[in-house]
Amino acid sequence: xxxxxxxxxxxxxxxxxxxxxxxxxxxxxxxxxxxxxxxxxxxxxxxxxxxxxxxxxxxxxxxxxxxxxxxxxxxxxxxxxxxxxxxxxxxxxxxxxxxxxxxxxxxxxxxxxx
Amino acid sequence: xxxxxxxxxxxxxxxxxxxxxxxxxxxxxxxxxxxxxxxxxxxxxxxxxxxxxxxxxxxxxxxxxxxxxxxxxxxxxxxxxxxxxxxxxxxxxxxxxxxxxxxxxxxxxxxx
Numbered sequence: 001x002x003x004x005x006x007x008x009x010x011x012x013x014x015x016x017x018x019x020x021x022x023x024x025x026x027x028x029x030x031x032x033x034x035x036x037x038x039x040x041x042x043x044x045x046x047x048x049x050x051x052x053x054x055x056x057x058x059x060x061x062x063x064x065x066x067x068x069x070x071x072x073x074x075x076x077x078x079x080x081x082x083x084x085x086x087x088x089x090x091x092x093x094x095x096x097x098x099x100x101x102x103x104x105x106x107x108x109x110x111x112x113x114x
Numbered sequence: 115x116x117x118x119x120x121x122x123x124x125x126x127x128x129x130x131x132x133x134x135x136x137x138x139x140x141x142x143x144x145x146x147x148x149x150x151x152x153x154x155x156x157x158x159x160x161x162x163x164x165x166x167x168x169x170x171x172x173x174x175x176x177x178x179x180x181x182x183x184x185x186x187x188x189x190x191x192x193x194x195x196x197x198x199x200x201x202x203x204x205x206x207x208x209x210x211x212x213x214x215x216x217x218x219x220x221x222x223x224x225x226x
Binding site for chain 1: 147149154155156157158159162172173204206214215216217218219220
């Protein structure tokens with residue numbers, strides 16, 4: 001069965017510092033991995049995805065994520081955090097079947113302090 | 115394009131009442147899904163559909179029904195609402211291949 005784990009409920013960073021939000025996954029076959037962001041009282045917005053190819057994926061708003069197959073991880077990163085990055089971040093995984101379900105982690109709240 | 119739309123935005127029900135949450139998309143997407151979001155539990159998949167006339171259960175299907183008579187619409191029915199169904203409900207759709215899902219703005223449901 002597919003599963004996603006986000007081990008940190010909350011990550012706190014100072015503005016200007018690098019940030020990492022962790023994600024590990026379990027899926028049969030090749031994984032399709034996604035990061036979404038949710039601002040208060042809003043829907044989910046797509047940030048980036050890994051399908052195949054380069055392990056470092058670049059996405060919206062300066063975010064990137066590194067796929068590590070041996071560690072089954074897909075951590076979200078940003079070199080320099082902004083206060084406006086404060087939000088709830090979700091990692092999600094889908095199996096290689098084209099009809100596969102998208103399963104989400106429990107979410108990590110990112111708090112960037114000035 | 116309006117993208118994925120959901121109605122209503124807010125709803126309060128009494129235990130035992132029934133209702134339908136509406137979801138529509140105008141992107142001609144084959145795949146549509148319903149999720150519920152609860153604090154500390156992320157988004158859990160309720161039901162999904164891979165095309166008109168085809169639906170399947172997700173992680174938490176009990177108490178919910180769906181149908182997909184057209185490509186555009188994917189309503190979620192609560193047959194007999196329970197307080198445990200108090201949640202925020204999101205509808206999502208995606209096209210073929212490796213595409214990401216697009217989410218609607220959500221429906222906040224309270225069952226008293």
